[in-house]
């Protein structure tokens with residue numbers, strides 16, 4: 001299987017403003033390690049899920065992949081070429097192939113434009129040679145593909161006339177119209193009504209099945225990922241702690257954090273673990289440790305060796321984990 005995207009050891013630290021009058025911080029620079037050495041592979045034509053709680057660095061990674069912001073270090077390889085340093089025409093070529101669907105369908109569409117013009121905009125940028133008729137046909141076709149029918153009626157509407165779900169469909173149509181190879185969907189249903197989430201996910205899934213578009217689906221919610229995904233990477237505090245085929249990872253989670261995420265949606269299965277430790281794992285406010293395993297402070301199994309930094313290692317075919325509990329030595 002070919003990988004369309006490779007993220008190689010990407011780091012992004014954001015400076016934290018500290019109180020200059022505080023002596024303990026004097027002369028010290030503080031950083032939020034949003035991404036602390038993230039590596040992952042995304043197979044072509046598949047749905048890869050990135051799951052992790054709020055603040056774990058998911059959106060930062062998406063923005064770096066799409067060159068909205070630069071990483072401090074590391075590389076992004078798209079279709080075999082390093083896009084981190086690309087400029088001008090090469091960057092434009094890449095942008096034509098990779099699109100993003102945002103979390104908030106209310107702020108991602110220009111309120112003063114009709115749906116027709118919202119979808120036409122990327123065609124005007126990337127397919128200047130298209131005739132007026134070709135543009136119209138493309139726009140109506142993608143509207144139908146996301147089930148906004150009759151398409152001619154929806155094309156004439158303004159965003160405020162649409163529901164959240166319909167707006168998100170427009171956003172999908174807009175990303176689809178330039179025929180990208182990769183779509184990054186950053187929590188595309190988290191702001192939508194629970195009752196319509198499945199329909200939107202179904203549309204996203206169909207893009208990979210029918211059009212062979214690679215989908216990178218970002219979520220904090222494991223329940224939706226099981227439905228849509230082929231592969232999964234679990235992120236905790238700027239690091240990938242577990243990855244592999246979604247069936248293997250969810251049926252046999254190896255990292256205590258993945259287990260905790262699964263327990264949040266099912267019955268806890270930490271047998272032989274005292275209550276205090278279970279409370280600790282659920283305490284979402286604990287800060288990551290400076291060195292060693294990022295999950296150390298929350299992990300019910302933390303050991304001395306965990307003060308060293310674990311590496312993401314292969315445990316079985318298509319199943320990797322970064323945890324000393326599973327060290328073979």
Ligand SMILES: Nc1ncnc2c1ncn2[C@@H]1O[C@H](COP(=O)(O)OP(=O)(O)O)[C@@H](O)[C@H]1O
Pocket residue numbers: 014015032033034052053054055056057058059060061
């Ligand atoms: N531009 C920025 N400046 C400073 N801190 C940022 C910036 N963007 C994100 N962060 C911080 O980086 C961490 C990861 O954020 P984000 O990637 O948005 O997480 P997620 O999408 O998983 O919720 C958070 O602690 C966030 O506050």
Ligand SMILES: [Mg+2]
Pocket residue numbers: 058059060186
């Ligand atoms: Mg986010």
